[in-house]
Amino acid sequence: MADSGAAVTSPATGPAAAVQRARDGDVRxxxxxxxxxxxxxxxxxxxxxxxxxxxGRARVLGLTGAPGVGKSTLSGALVAAYRQxxxxxxxxxxxxxxxxxxxxxxxxxxxxxxxxxxxxxxIRSMASRGQLGGLSRATPQALRVLDAAGFDVILVETxxxxxxxxxxxSLADSTLVIVAPGxxxxxxxxxxxxxxxxxxxxxxxxxxxxxxxxVRDLRTMIxxxxxxxxxxxxxxxxxxxxxxxxxxxxxxxxxxxxAWLDDTGEGERRRLARAxxxxxxxxxxxxxxxxxxxxGDARLDELARQVAAGxxxxxxxxxxxxxxxx
Amino acid sequence: MADSGAAVTSPATGPAAAVQRARDGDVRxxxxxxxxxxxxxxxxxxxxxxxxxxxGRARVLGLTGAPGVGKSTLSGALVAAYRQxxxxxxxxxxxxxxxxxxxxxxxxxxxxxxxxxxxxxxIRSMASRGQLGGLSRATPQALRVLDAAGFDVILVETxxxxxxxxxxxSLADSTLVIVAPGxxxxxxxxxxxxxxxxxxxxxxxxxxxxxxxxVRDLRTMIxxxxxxxxxxxxxxxxxxxxxxxxxxxxxxxxxxxxAWLDDTGEGERRRLARAxxxxxxxxxxxxxxxxxxxxGDARLDELARQVAAGxxxxxxxxxxxxxxxx
Numbered sequence: 329m330a331d332s333g334a335a336v337t338s339p340a341t342g343p344a345a346a347v348q349r350a351r352d353g354d355v356r357x358x359x360x361x362x363x364x365x366x367x368x369x370x371x372x373x374x375x376x377x378x379x380x381x382x383x384g385r386a387r388v389l390g391l392t393g394a395p396g397v398g399k400s401t402l403s404g405a406l407v408a409a410y411r412q413x414x415x416x417x418x419x420x421x422x423x424x425x426x427x428x429x430x431x432x433x434x435x436x437x438x439x440x441x442x443x444x445x446x447x448x449x450x451i452r453s454m455a456s457r458g459q460l461g462g463l464s465r466a467t468p469q470a471l472r473v474l475d476a477a478g479f480d481v482i483l484v485e486t487x488x489x490x491x492x493x494x495x496x497x498s499l500a501d502s503t504l505v506i507v508a509p510g511x512x513x514x515x516x517x518x519x520x521x522x523x524x525x526x527x528x529x530x531x532x533x534x535x536x537x538x539x540x541x542x543v544r545d546l547r548t549m550i551x552x553x554x555x556x557x558x559x560x561x562x563x564x565x566x567x568x569x570x571x572x573x574x575x576x577x578x579x580x581x582x583x584x585x586x587a588w589l590d591d592t593g594e595g596e597r598r599r600l601a602r603a604x605x606x607x608x609x610x611x612x613x614x615x616x617x618x619x620x621x622x623x624g625d626a627r628l629d630e631l632a633r634q635v636a637a638g639x640x641x642x643x644x645x646x647x648x649x650x651x652x653x654x
Numbered sequence: 655m656a657d658s659g660a661a662v663t664s665p666a667t668g669p670a671a672a673v674q675r676a677r678d679g680d681v682r683x684x685x686x687x688x689x690x691x692x693x694x695x696x697x698x699x700x701x702x703x704x705x706x707x708x709x710g711r712a713r714v715l716g717l718t719g720a721p722g723v724g725k726s727t728l729s730g731a732l733v734a735a736y737r738q739x740x741x742x743x744x745x746x747x748x749x750x751x752x753x754x755x756x757x758x759x760x761x762x763x764x765x766x767x768x769x770x771x772x773x774x775x776x777i778r779s780m781a782s783r784g785q786l787g788g789l790s791r792a793t794p795q796a797l798r799v800l801d802a803a804g805f806d807v808i809l810v811e812t813x814x815x816x817x818x819x820x821x822x823x824s825l826a827d828s829t830l831v832i833v834a835p836g837x838x839x840x841x842x843x844x845x846x847x848x849x850x851x852x853x854x855x856x857x858x859x860x861x862x863x864x865x866x867x868x869v870r871d872l873r874t875m876i877x878x879x880x881x882x883x884x885x886x887x888x889x890x891x892x893x894x895x896x897x898x899x900x901x902x903x904x905x906x907x908x909x910x911x912x913a914w915l916d917d918t919g920e921g922e923r924r925r926l927a928r929a930x931x932x933x934x935x936x937x938x939x940x941x942x943x944x945x946x947x948x949x950g951d952a953r954l955d956e957l958a959r960q961v962a963a964g965x966x967x968x969x970x971x972x973x974x975x976x977x978x979x980x
Contacts, residue, residue: 376967384964472968596962603958603968608942610972615941616934632929636922638710641702642798642929646936 343374350477351382353447358477362452365469376469379476384599386418386475387586390500391485392525397508398532402569403483407443409579410481416448418479420470422486450479465613468499468606498525499602501595502585506530507546509538524553526562527585530578534566560588669700676803677708679773684803688778691795702795705802710925712744712801713912716826717811718851723834724858728895729811733769735905736807742774744805746796748812776805791939794825794932824851825928827921828911832856833872835864850879852888853911856904860892886914 343364349357364371389406391399400421407417443449454466467484474482484500505526510533529550531542546564555561563581567574589595631649634640640648669690675683690697715732717725729745736743769775780792793810800808810826831852836859855876857868872890881887889907893900915921957975960966966974 373967373969376969380961380967381964384962469968599962600955600958603961603971604954606968607954607957607961607971607975610968611975612938612942614972614976616938628930628933629926631933632926635706635929635933636710636925638707641699641706642795642932642936643699643702645929645933646940649933649937650940 343371344378347375347378347382347473347476350473355447355450358450358473359452361473361477362454362470365466365473366454368465372469376472379472382476382478383472384475386471386479386482387502388471388482388484388500389582390503391483391506392503393506393508393530397506398569399485399506402504402506402530402532402567403485404443405567405569405572405575406483406579407449408572409575411443411446411449415480416478417450418474418477418482419449419451420467420474420482420484421451421453422467422484450474450477465609468602468609471499498605501589501598502527502582504528504530506532507542508533509536509542527560528578528581529562529564531564531566532569534574535568535571539566558592560585560594669697670704673701673704673708673799673802676799681773681776684776684799685778687799687803688780688796691792691799692780694791698795702798705798708802708804709798710801712797712805712808713828714797714808714810714826715908716829717809717832718829719832719834719856723832724895725811725832728830728832728856728858728893729809730769731893731895731898731901732809732905733775734898735901737769737772737775741806742804743776744800744803744808745775745777746793746800746808746810747777747779748793748810776800776803791935794928794935797825824931827915827924828853828908830854830856832858833868834859835862835868853886854904854907855888855890857890857892858895860900861894861897865892884918886911886920 343361346357346361350361361375363369364375391403393399403419403421407419410417443451452470454470471482471484503525505528507529509531529546531539531546533539534542543564543566550562550564563584565574565578565581567578569575586595589598628649631640631645635642635645669687672683672687676687687701689695690701717729719725726747729747733743733745769777778796780796797808797810829851831854833855835857855872857865857872859865860868869890869892876888876890889910891900891904891907893904895901912921915924954975957966957971961968961971
């Protein structure tokens with residue numbers, strides 16, 4: 329597609345062209361694509377249509393764990409390790425929460441500065457802008473864009489420990505659950521919801537007191553999980569991300585996990601589950617739009633008033649909402 | 655409605671009768687209602703229709719905070735305080751996570767044992783049974799049932815810190831964010847997503863070292879939050895739930911918050927937002943059902959295959975899913 333210097337809406341500068349530019353290494357084009365993703369812009373349809381035939385090659389690596397375990401330092405170390413292999417690496421720092429965590433993500437970026445001038449590393453923080461569920465739409469689309477742009481490995485880093493992390497983990501080929509010794513309730517927090525999503529467990533800062541206990545606790549909990557023959561048994565890797573210790577072990581275990589995903593068809597199964605989820609999310613968003621179920625919508629407001637007053641139950645209200653005048 | 659000893663489907667033993675029985679203090683009837691809620695049973699429609707005119711009186715109090723801060727002990731202390739006022743108290747322990755946390759909830763129940771024989775206290779643990787989003791449907795319905803059953807105060811206790819907690823907090827009239835000193839990243843965890851949902855902040859175990867620092871950190875963070883004139887300024891209360899210290903202060907602050915909710919209309923605004931959310935959730939679940947968007951659905955599977963293979967983009971697939979043959 330030749331650059332003809334045409335108007336902003338021409339094919340040469342439109343969404344499809346931006347996808348091609350991003351694939352050719354144009355960082356500004358990639359940034360624009362991700363802004364469209366974040367804002368749910370109308371250009372997204374064309375972007376994803378243009379991206380579709382270019383996707384399916386990237387390995388997606390989810391990093392999750394409580395604040396303070398060193399997720400960002402570990403991300404930085406993994407970026408360095410994959411760059412040494414000559415791979416292009418994308419990093420999405422997903423913040424499912426509030427303006428209050430702006431500081432934390434800023435800190436993350438600073439720690440990533442060693443890669444700031446490397447054209448084959450792309451780092452982006454994504455916030456939900458106060459919109460619960462906003463990230464469940466935007467994150468898979470951002471992965472799709474980075475995949476189409478030719479990144480070989482994409483790290484998705486989440487802040488916190490909760491349902492959002494479980495959701496993001498479901499997008500990854502491999503999910504790393506990271507804990508650190510001495511962080512009071514790190515293991516207990518890891519237990520609460522993210523233990524069974526871990527494909528690999530990392531005890532980071534493992535030069536600090538309590539590392540052996542953290543490994544032992546994780547081993548006990550992994551042993552407790554029900555596992556069929558042939559299932560992947562999550563390894564526990566000790567790292568000191570700040571010095572790079574344990575990183576070779578970690579990338580080696582990730583290689584094994586990726587080989588296992590390919591050999592067993594589990595990788596394909598996860599990709600299909602992801603696509604199903606993505607299609608359903610978009611279809612539901614479209615139906616929600618048709619429903620007029622936006623805050624401030626007069627019909628829903630009136631039904632809510634009746635439910636709050638006890639005049640109507642929520643099922644009857646939902647029926648009226650669906651079947652009422654469009 | 656007289657008990658005629660009729661068949662199981664008769665009005666006297668059906669869902670509507672169970673609501674009336676629960677209101678009359680029949681604990682087994684209440685338990686059955688909540689099992690229907692948990693399982694999404696077909697009886698729910700009739701239950702909620704019968705409950706509707708009886709709801710709108712209960713105060714809902716959300717308790718959230720990282721594992722180890724003493725949420726359950728504090729719940730127990732609050733139950734005792736409200737029982738002293740002669741109020742009927744319901745407790746929902748909501749576990750958005752995994753089989754691994756079964757132990758924690760069992761522990762919670764043990765700590766609640768002092769109230770086990772009190773007919774005016776009802777305690778129930780609710781799990782999502784591995785179904786992400788399951789609790790977002792079940793929790794408001796459980797609140798509705800407890801409200802209709804005549805409980806004056808309902809405590810909703812969540813495990814963990816994350817999006818699920820934010821969602822549950824949105825159901826409460828007042829949300830308590832609980833931290834404890836000496837729990838490494840308690841405050842940092844509190845920052846990540848739940849700070850702006852707190853109507854009251856509790857530093858529990860405040861007889862332990864570090865309590866003053868925790869109060870100071872919270873005060874700084876609360877001061878940073880943008881607040882319009884007339885907005886509620888979240889107080890910070892120090893408690894030692896195990897001994898009951900600080901409980902009078904806490905219930906006093908809760909009374910102030912409830913008065914503020916009533917006086918400013920914010921309480922009504924929250925009730926309406928809750929009803930809107932509830933109606934939308936049910937309507938979307940119904941649409942999702944009509945969509946056939948269940949895992950294993952052949953049409954969605956084929957679309958997912960095409961998206962995973964790069965033959966189709968997810969928007970085009972969603973369009974086909976919505977408009978395709980039913």
